[in-house]
Amino acid sequence: MTEQDDTRLVDSGADSEDTAVEAALRPRALDEFVGQERVREQLTLVLSAARQRGASADHVLLSGGPGLGKTTLSMIIAAEMGAPIRITSGPAIQHAGDLAAILSSLTEGEVLFLDEIHRMSRPAEEMLYMAMEDFRVDVVVGKGPGATAIPLELPPFTLVGATTRAGLLPPPLRDRFGFTGHLDFYEPAELERVLHRSAGLLGVEIEPAGAAEIAGRSRGTPRIANRLLRRVRDFAQVRADGFVTREVAARALEVFEVDAGGLDRLDRAVLHALLKLFDGGPVGLSTLAVAVGEERETVEEVAEPFLVRAGLLARTPRGRVATPAAWAHLGLNRR
Ligand SMILES: Nc1ncnc2c1ncn2[C@@H]1O[C@H](COP(=O)(O)OP(=O)(O)OP(=O)(O)O)[C@@H](O)[C@H]1O
Numbered sequence: 562m563t564e565q566d567d568t569r570l571v572d573s574g575a576d577s578e579d580t581a582v583e584a585a586l587r588p589r590a591l592d593e594f595v596g597q598e599r600v601r602e603q604l605t606l607v608l609s610a611a612r613q614r615g616a617s618a619d620h621v622l623l624s625g626g627p628g629l630g631k632t633t634l635s636m637i638i639a640a641e642m643g644a645p646i647r648i649t650s651g652p653a654i655q656h657a658g659d660l661a662a663i664l665s666s667l668t669e670g671e672v673l674f675l676d677e678i679h680r681m682s683r684p685a686e687e688m689l690y691m692a693m694e695d696f697r698v699d700v701v702v703g704k705g706p707g708a709t710a711i712p713l714e715l716p717p718f719t720l721v722g723a724t725t726r727a728g729l730l731p732p733p734l735r736d737r738f739g740f741t742g743h744l745d746f747y748e749p750a751e752l753e754r755v756l757h758r759s760a761g762l763l764g765v766e767i768e769p770a771g772a773a774e775i776a777g778r779s780r781g782t783p784r785i786a787n788r789l790l791r792r793v794r795d796f797a798q799v800r801a802d803g804f805v806t807r808e809v810a811a812r813a814l815e816v817f818e819v820d821a822g823g824l825d826r827l828d829r830a831v832l833h834a835l836l837k838l839f840d841g842g843p844v845g846l847s848t849l850a851v852a853v854g855e856e857r858e859t860v861e862e863v864a865e866p867f868l869v870r871a872g873l874l875a876r877t878p879r880g881r882v883a884t885p886a887a888w889a890h891l892g893l894n895r896r
Contacts, residue, residue: 569863570792570817571825573628573782578791586759586787587633589640594630595758595783596751600742604634607740608641617670618642619739620693620720622678624727628784629744631723632676638721639672646672651680660685661700661713664692669716678722679729686734693720693737746781746870749773755783756790760805765794770807778814778823780867785823792817822871822890827855829891831864832873835883836893843880 575583588594591601591608604621611618621638623631632648639646645668654660654675667673675681681689692698696717699710720738724730727741735741747755756772759765767790775793779786796813797805811821818826834852835842850857865881868874873887888895 569825569827570788570819571778571780571785571823571828571867572863573626573780573784575628575784576788579784579788582791583784583787586762587636588758589637591637591641593758594634594637595754596747597630597742597744600634600744603740603742604638608638612642617644617717618719620722620737622722622724622727622730622735622738622741623744624724624741625744626725626746626782628782629746630783631744632674634742634744635672635674635721635723638719639674642670642672642719644670644672644719646674648674648676650676651678654685655682657682657684657688657701660688660692661698664688664698664715664718665700665713667716667718670718671716672719672721674721674723676723677725678734679724679726686731689720690733690737747783748781749776752776752779752781752783752786755786759787759790763790763794765790765797765805766803767805768807771805771810774807774810775814777821778819780823789814789817789819822873823867824871824873824890827853827859828864828868830855831860831868832883832887832891835874835881836888836891841888841895842882843877845880849881 591605594601608618618638623634625631636646647663647667649663663673688698692715696715698713698715700713701708701710703709722738727735727743753772753776756775757767760767775789776786779789793805793810793813796816797803797809801809820829830853831849834849835844838852846861847857850860853860865874865876869876872884873890875882875884885895
């Protein structure tokens with residue numbers, strides 16, 4: 562999981578409520594997994610071939626932003642292979658010994674899901690090379706000149722590594738994966754399918770236009786779509802008759818300050834300052850941050866990535882610049 566943020570509805574990392582609810586909403590088989598057609602087809606082939614050979618599947622690397630379905634896919638891989646799954650993450654493995662303990666307790670064919678694999682420590686990473694290639698590790702016992710390496714055979718297993726960007730991985734590690742799948746942001750129509758499926762599981766009645774309204778505000782991310790659906794459900798239950806129409810969804814998300822483009826209060830404050838105070842820029846990041854009363858890092862890491870992706874803001878060598886779409890989005894005329 563990525564950094565937690567309990568306060569932003571449109572953050573793509575998991576918060577504590579997500580963690581509790583997501584298990585119930587996860588698709589359990591490849592054909593329930595919405596979108597990502599290419600990765601799905603490629604994985605279907607890789608897994609079917611391994612099953613036919615009666616072997617464990619090749620190691621799989623999944624790249625893509627938070628909330629796009631990497632954990633879900635790893636569980637599906639295990640389910641499709643009829644294998645158990647062990648879940649851990651790079652930051653949890655600080656010493657080679659931590660990894661050795663996990664690897665040596667794997668059973669034959671087991672899937673090991675290593676989230677944020679790019680954040681593993683160097684010694685652990687080197688141990689992983691050998692484990693992936695030869696299903697063997699050298700466990701070092703003792704220290705100094707008396708230290709000895711005891712070779713340990715491992716049962717064949719499938720490593721599923723997840724990272725936000727495959728480019729963050731050192732090439733020797735990247736090369737040891739037999740298959741790399743990249744997860745893209747989802748199209749609104751795909752998010753609508755995610756929403757209808759989740760609504761069914763949560764017992765929420767929703768009309769197609771209601772799902773479309775939520776999908777358009779979900780930043781291409783299923784986790785955000787599912788989270789907005791839960792807030793819309795709250796609103797529908799308390800302020801309406803429980804049925805999610807387009808209007809109910811729009812009113813609910815207005816209350817929670819997520820606008821029609823999926824921007825929240827912070828995103829809009831940044832755009833607003835850029836347009837109104839600096840006439841669309843260019844303006845330096847620090848100046849912009851002071852203008853919205855936030856830390857520089859918050860503006861840069863929390864608000865900007867989506868504003869850039871949405872084509873509303875550009876980072877230039879001279880500073881931040883608003884695009885024509887930004888003026889249109891806030892309903893302002895360019896002076
Ligand atoms: N393709 C999909 N179809 C249906 N639901 C999906 C899909 N992808 C993700 N989801 C839902 O979105 C939520 C988040 O997915 P998941 O935990 O797999 O994301 P992740 O990429 O592993 O994120 P992180 O990197 O933060 O751990 C889950 O509840 C899952 O049900």
